[in-house]
Amino acid sequence: MTSSAFTDRAAVRRARLRIGVLTGVIITLLVTVVGGVADTVMTRAQSDQVWRELRYGAARGDLSSPPVCTWLFARGSTPLANAPAGFPVNTDMDRVRRTHEAVERTVRRDGTQYLVRTQVRGDGRVVQAVFDMRFQLADRRHLWFALGVAEVVGLLAAAATGVVLGRLAVSPLAEALTRQRRFVTDASHELRTPVTQVYTRAQLLSRQAVAQGMPAPHREGLTRLVGSVGRLGEVLDDLLLSASLAAGPARPSEHRAVDLMALTRSVVAQEADRARDGRLTVAVDGPPHPLFVDGVESALRRAVGELLANAIGHTPAGGRIEVTLTRAGGTVTLAVADTGNGFDPAESERLFERFHRGGGGGRYGLGLALLREVVTHHGGTVAATGRPGHGARFVIRLPLGGPRAAAVPPPRSRVPRIGTRRAKAGRT
Incomplete structure (x- = not known):
């Protein structure tokens, strides 16, 4: 759950x-x-x-x-x-x-x-x-005995009444929450295709603008449009993933033994260009052997990618990001530490709330909130520590898994992702 x-x-x-x-x-x-x-x-x-x-x-x-x-x-x-x-x-x-x-x-x-x-x-x-x-x-004793019996009967009646009233009073709330989640899922699915089409069309127009030598303001406007539509697609991806996680445990066919070590190195390689553009050093440290966890690979990749993107987005030029994987007993630990601007320790728990705006004025978002949903869905925990001006450290702990001879790879999404995850303006 x-x-x-x-x-x-x-x-x-x-x-x-x-x-x-x-x-x-x-x-x-x-x-x-x-x-x-x-x-x-x-x-x-x-x-x-x-x-x-x-x-x-x-x-x-x-x-x-x-x-x-x-x-x-x-x-x-x-x-x-x-x-x-x-x-x-x-x-x-x-x-x-x-x-x-x-x-x-x-x-x-x-x-x-x-x-x-x-x-x-x-x-x-x-x-x-x-x-x-x-x-x-x-x-007098008979009176108090009668009152004691009445009290017991009253408490039993209260329990029964509380159950009935609770169901009658709270059922609309539960139904409203269910409808809300269903609406988010349906709306995200319905918007996914037109947003994909708009994103593709915007990319095409941006390339044509460059090829035809259009004025720089027009090219910059199209570039910003592509970025905005890409971020909209990312939000829809987040909503769809959150809704699928909220629907309950994943199907057995979607679970497999995932090598978290290899997955992390793959994510770091995908973000290498952004790290170079920001003149950042990203170091990965871990054992030479695989570190398996049981779960949905796409969701875990999303979680690791969110941590790395969050670190890149908050580390100034010349900074350093350290990604460390260790195993202790039956737990695999993934830690991402950066030398960025950090955050107030009082915000460490609220960072994982949806649409939370941090003390530094970061924008609203779903990133870290979705990260915690993914980790919790896999039976793990996530925590953050940091100080203003002294960087931040995010730690994910997941139960140790093992390779399966008959592991079935997760099905590919029927709708392709829009763009790539961009750096956030705030720790959200």
Whole structure:
């Protein structure tokens, strides 16, 4: 899968996941808020009711027959047989005798909670009322258990809802991306033939202008026209290659064992004229034996050519470009280093974005973005390092392959390429 296709599909998956997560968070918050409100209301209502009953029992309750879950203690009275251990709280009773002020407290004991009120009755007796909260606490636990079940059900519902909403909401996005790629492919194919015809006609007119001795401005204009149409053809080639990579893995018949060492030397030889015109030194260093990788030769040639063209376009006259190939374990490394104008290290990753304009004012383009698509398509990685005024270094790493006895060469393109790759005005 290519980096662009992977990015698109990853964006769709992230959108679906985000919808599911947001739905789950909303349901969780709703259940939590409802549970918190319900618990607060229940706790307050229960406490108010129990304290009212407890105060009434302490003031007027029958010591021998108190209300349910309530026990009354007083000096000289016999507690009920089922009275909880540890009561009465004698310190509270002594305090009330001294101060004649009621005392209320909460006591936690034996895995439950007791509300205790001690006061002086109208007849002067000090009475302590104790209420067992175990049933109220059980109601609260049941409430939270029910809310927990509701939370689990809510999360399951959120997951199902998120999947459904994600598909309904994100499907148009996925479809739009598919249509966009199909449009780019169709438009590139449809434009390829007329652009080829225009390029051929422009070349013919340029030769006729030279042969017929037309004025220099006319000849220069035709030369610029040929160059412009050639660059347009290169953009169409880039779009077609990008679209074919985005369509998925190449057919088995298109894959073969490619000698990256021989391919690199071939590309360097093709760019020799441009290097001489720019008074550049291009050195190739690598092992004497082949370095095989598995892939599509035309695409790999395009990637290596892009790296070399990029280096030539950014290296001033008298500069040097070093192309190095090495093997380490199961990886083949291709490095292209130049003594050009370099770039800001902060731009190292953005250089591979489509239509990115670098800090040096380079034009928009697809070159390095397409390079990364090709490398990623072959299971490799590409990275760039550099500093302003100190050159740049691009490194491609590809899995090591091997020669195949029955390798099938890739099919030739039905439409010839227009022109040759020219130097870029910016690292794009």
